[in-house]
Amino acid sequence: MDARxxxxxxxxxxxxxxxxxxxxxxxxxxxLSQAIAALERDLGVKLFHRLGRGVVLSDAGAELIEPARQVIRDLEAARATMDSTKGLRRGRVEMVSMPSPGIEPLGTLTRDFSRRHPGLSIRVDAAFTATEVVERVRQGAAELGLAGAPEVLSPPGVNVLPLEAQDFVLVEPPDDESSAFSDDEPVSGADLAGARAIVTPEDSVMRRIVDDVLAEGTDIHIVAEVAHRTSILPLVLHGVGLAILPESWSTLARRSGARVRRLTPAPQLHVALVSRVAPLTPAARAFLAVADDYAASRTHPEHGRSGRGGVGGRGHAFFPLEVL
Known part of the structure; x- marks a missing residue:
């Protein structure tokens, strides 16, 4: 058996x-078929079941995935470490992120990382739940992952760097004459009586907030349920309804003409960068160092940014979310 x-x-x-x-x-x-057949002979098990022109992973094959990814990642780390002896001038960070963290804090982290290490690059794959992010990192499909949850993340099998706790906000259509809220007035669940809402599917954090308001007896009309998170703000801007979104969308929403209101009480998400326990490549370690500085600046704003300082000229108004 070899790495190839x-x-x-x-x-x-x-x-x-x-x-x-x-x-x-x-x-x-x-x-490729010959290489897989040789691997199966070497291991003494079938890794795939051949079904017509297709294949299905066997139980033995499923068990091999995580250790195989670990071997490949460790080899990449070894090669990258040797390259780093010549200076950290090249390399790529393999990440996975949920949709809203893909706006922020990924934007700020990537900006700071690129300024420190202009020769390095980042590849970010998509995930939609904290569990998915953790599994991708744990199995070696990515070295780092941005995840968010209603509680502080503490999953086993990965390292966790808490980044920040963030609020949800109410986003309304631009020039909504029916709105009863002033620009600075916080909005409670009871204030949403009669509202038309755009939501994500059940079991998402944003949907859970809306369902909790409904459970308290407030009449909210769900006018649209969309799985594509990027569709929510355009629907709000078209006047379809309002939405409860993570504050990561606030600056973009305001720039697009939408109105953003504070919620009271404000539900929060806890956002963290998870990393694999095995040795990281030098590029991933460099990104983790940037994230560590970011987290320190959020805890101790006097060390750099203000508590909500950052991209966009309005302070750091972007905040990520586990599942919208």
Missing amino acids: QLEYFLAVVDHDGFSRAAARLHIAQPS
Whole structure:
């Protein structure tokens, strides 16, 4: 068994079959099939069940995924460490993030990281729950992940760097003449009686907030339920209804003409950067150092930014969310 065989195995897993994996690896499909067959002979187990022209992962194959990713990550870390002896001039951070953290704090973190290490790059894949982020990091699919939850994150099997606790806000259509709220007036759940709301699917944090208000007897009409988080603000701007969003969207919403109100009491999310326990590549360690400085500045604003300082000229008005 060698690293190349493990890389080929993971490619078949990640791309749902031999043909797409071969295309991604830029090799002929028969060569890929031969490599996987050799790996199966070496291990003495079948990693895939062949079904017609397709394949299904076997139980043994499922057990191999996490250690295979660990081996590949460790080799990458070793190569990157050798490169770093010549100076941290190249490399890439492999991350995963949920939608709202993809606005902030990822924007500020990436800006600071790029300024410190202009030769390095970042690749960010998408996830939609804290559990998904943690699993991707734990299994080695990414070295780092941005996650958010209603409580402080403390999942096993990964390292956790808390970044900040953040509020939800109410976002209303621009020039909404029906709004009964002044610009600076905080809005309670009872104040939303008769409102038309845009929500995300059940089991999301934002939907949970709306459902809690409904459970208290406030009549809110859910006019739209959308899975695509990026669709919410455009729907608000079209006047379809209001939405409860993480404050990460506030600056963009205001710049687009929407009205943003504070909620009282304000539900919060706790946002953290999770990292794998195994040794990180030098690029990932460099990004983690930037995140550590960011977290320190949020805890001790006198060390750098103000408590809500940052991108956008209005202070740091961007805050991430686990699931909108």
